Amino acid sequence: MEEILHMSALELGKSIREGKISVSEAAESCLEQIRRKEPDISAFLFVDEDGLKQRVKEVEEGIRQGRYTSPLAGVPVAVKDNICTRGMKTTCASRMLENFVPQYDAEAVKRLEEAGMIIVGKTNMDEFAMGSTSETSYFQTTKNPWNTKHVPGGSSGGSCAAVSAGEVWMALGSDTGGSIRQPASYCGVTGLKPTYGRVSRYGLIAYASSLDQIGPIGGNVKDCAAFYDVIAGKDEKDASSSPVPVETAVWKEKEDLTGVRIGIPREYLGEGTDPQVKQAIEKAAALMEEHGAFVEWFSLKMTEYVIPAYYIIACAEASSNLERFDGVKYGYRSADVQELHEMYKKSRQEGFGEEVKRRILLGSFVLSSGYYDAYYLKALKTKALIKHELDMAFQKYDCILAPASPSAAPELGTSLKDPLKMYLSDIDTVAVNLAGLPAICLPCGMDSQGLPIGMQLIGDCFQEKKILETAAVYEKLRGSFPVSWKEEM
Amino acid sequence: MSRKIDDATMDNVEILAKLALSDEERERAREEMEKILSYVEKINELDTDRTEPLVHILESGNVFREDEVTNGSGKEESLANAPRKKDGQYMVPKTV
Numbered sequence: 001m002e003e004i005l006h007m008s009a010l011e012l013g014k015s016i017r018e019g020k021i022s023v024s025e026a027a028e029s030c031l032e033q034i035r036r037k038e039p040d041i042s043a044f045l046f047v048d049e050d051g052l053k054q055r056v057k058e059v060e061e062g063i064r065q066g067r068y069t070s071p072l073a074g075v076p077v078a079v080k081d082n083i084c085t086r087g088m089k090t091t092c093a094s095r096m097l098e099n100f101v102p103q104y105d106a107e108a109v110k111r112l113e114e115a116g117m118i119i120v121g122k123t124n125m126d127e128f129a130m131g132s133t134s135e136t137s138y139f140q141t142t143k144n145p146w147n148t149k150h151v152p153g154g155s156s157g158g159s160c161a162a163v164s165a166g167e168v169w170m171a172l173g174s175d176t177g178g179s180i181r182q183p184a185s186y187c188g189v190t191g192l193k194p195t196y197g198r199v200s201r202y203g204l205i206a207y208a209s210s211l212d213q214i215g216p217i218g219g220n221v222k223d224c225a226a227f228y229d230v231i232a233g234k235d236e237k238d239a240s241s242s243p244v245p246v247e248t249a250v251w252k253e254k255e256d257l258t259g260v261r262i263g264i265p266r267e268y269l270g271e272g273t274d275p276q277v278k279q280a281i282e283k284a285a286a287l288m289e290e291h292g293a294f295v296e297w298f299s300l301k302m303t304e305y306v307i308p309a310y311y312i313i314a315c316a317e318a319s320s321n322l323e324r325f326d327g328v329k330y331g332y333r334s335a336d337v338q339e340l341h342e343m344y345k346k347s348r349q350e351g352f353g354e355e356v357k358r359r360i361l362l363g364s365f366v367l368s369s370g371y372y373d374a375y376y377l378k379a380l381k382t383k384a385l386i387k388h389e390l391d392m393a394f395q396k397y398d399c400i401l402a403p404a405s406p407s408a409a410p411e412l413g414t415s416l417k418d419p420l421k422m423y424l425s426d427i428d429t430v431a432v433n434l435a436g437l438p439a440i441c442l443p444c445g446m447d448s449q450g451l452p453i454g455m456q457l458i459g460d461c462f463q464e465k466k467i468l469e470t471a472a473v474y475e476k477l478r479g480s481f482p483v484s485w486k487e488e489m
Numbered sequence: 490m491s492r493k494i495d496d497a498t499m500d501n502v503e504i505l506a507k508l509a510l511s512d513e514e515r516e517r518a519r520e521e522m523e524k525i526l527s528y529v530e531k532i533n534e535l536d537t538d539r540t541e542p543l544v545h546i547l548e549s550g551n552v553f554r555e556d557e558v559t560n561g562s563g564k565e566e567s568l569a570n571a572p573r574k575k576d577g578q579y580m581v582p583k584t585v
Contacts (some may be wrong), residue, residue: 099570103570128544196547308528330570331572333572341584344507365526377542378533380543419521420525
């Protein structure tokens with residue numbers, strides 16, 4: 001079993017295709033690891049043991065008959081619980097959707113199933129993806145597999161912790177302000193936030209529609225690239241999905257980074273960044289420079305305005321998107337109400353958690369008459385200026401190298417007390433969402449507590465191939481990264 | 490620079506947000522909002538007189554398609570999620 005769990009997703013897929021490992025063996029070893037790790041980690045909200053048996057049979061047959069030919073056919077995956085799965089509860093980790101069973105699959109889910117991948121279950125997250133620690137979940141607290149006293153990050157904390165704990169090879173997450181990259185960094189795994197519009201948002205329960213993107217999380221760069229290939233592309237059901245052809249992520253392997261121009265924004269490593277994070281990034285930069293890359297520090301202006309612009313825009317969109325939860329057609333309804341408006345208000349009051357309500361209130365305020373221009377419109381103009389600075393940077397560089405968070409994972413129970421402070425920790429990730437850029441996060445070091453440190457490689461719009469190639473070379477140069485779990489036998 | 494959220498504004502925000510906050514929650518929310526707002530007001534330092542607001546990152550314009558049902562009615566499954574239903578319809582409290 002241990003051997004299977006230590007394989008990459010692509011290695012597992014290959015062994016399955018070659019008949020060396022059966023799909024049921026893969027699924028069983030996955031379930032065994034879940035039984036072993038879940039009591040400590042609590043990454044999953046739901047494990048679909050019953051559905052799995054049926055699906056394993058179906059995929060085994062499909063591979064034999066040549067229906068499933070993807071390199072990832074037969075590989076078990078987990079799905080973040082804000083991505084709709086037909087017939088399987090999708091709660092957004094909220095009391096509001098505690099019993100919600102979607103009647104359709106998200107497009108990304110449909111595509112991974114058509115590739116013959118197997119959904120093991122749904123993962124915990126911050127409620128409605130609002131939070132940076134996964135602690136705003138209504139149901140449970142997920143722990144960091146490296147040290148269970150620490151958070152896994154968020155909002156895709158369950159997906160990243162599940163991959164980190166070896167419970168599953170790959171997972172789907174979503175990233176609105178860093179929700180794939182920051183937990184990937186905290187959990188020592190690899191996560192890709194694709195260009196806005198690259199992966200269909202159909203069936204992703206909306207937080208901030210102009211920023212949300214679904215992306216893959218895995219144990220290494222190539223696994224993420226292969227998973228990205230499965231889910232990316234135009235979808236008629238998401239009007240914002242892009243018709244730009246997907247550049248296949250299958251590339252010619254490079255040995256070094258000759259010709260690659262990398263810029264490091266000084267503002268991302270200044271005051272407030274843990275010196276150990278700075279050191280890890282500098283070490284990664286030196287390694288890449290040694291192997292042919294042109295590396296340069298530069299000043300990325302507007303960095304101090306990214307958090308204000310992000311929170312105004314994200315909360316505004318959230319307040320509008322979450323208006324639909326009114327207790328009428330689905331979701332939580334307050335028990336004892338006599339009148340319609342009272343039902344709306346009480347259902348929302350009781351169904352949403354504190355952080356979600358805070359963002360709805362803030363969003364309602366910035367969109368309200370008299371404040372709209374000063375906050376929302378001003379934030380959209382600020383976004384234009386931020387985008388402009390990044391456009392200029394990409395005239396000079398192929399990739400921007402930056403940390404994914406100013407520190408490694410904080411301790412459980414320390415972040416929610418001061419919401420503003422928690423928002424400020426998103427400084428390294430939100431500009432990417434505001435500008436719609438693709439970015440990959442992969443591990444580049446450890447801090448003195450033995451917690452992973454991640455680095456981001458950010459590319460210009462639709463340059464996924466470029467950042468994946470660069471990240472793959474770096475990963476090879478870095479060597480294998482330790483795993484958080486050992487076979488406890 | 491901080492703009493105090495007065496009672497009338499807070500009332501209006503609660504109506505827009507469709508939330509029934511308790512007094513204690515309301516005060517805490519107001520305090521936190523004021524704190525967050527005075528931080529995000531940092532963007533007022535920027536001169537944006539000649540900047541157009543950026544809504545869509547990708548310029549695609551409107552996307553049209555025929556309004557055709559392609560996924561069936563799904564009536565049963567939809568109603569299965571309803572908190573209350575009767576005779577194939579959603580049930581809500583008295584509205585008038």
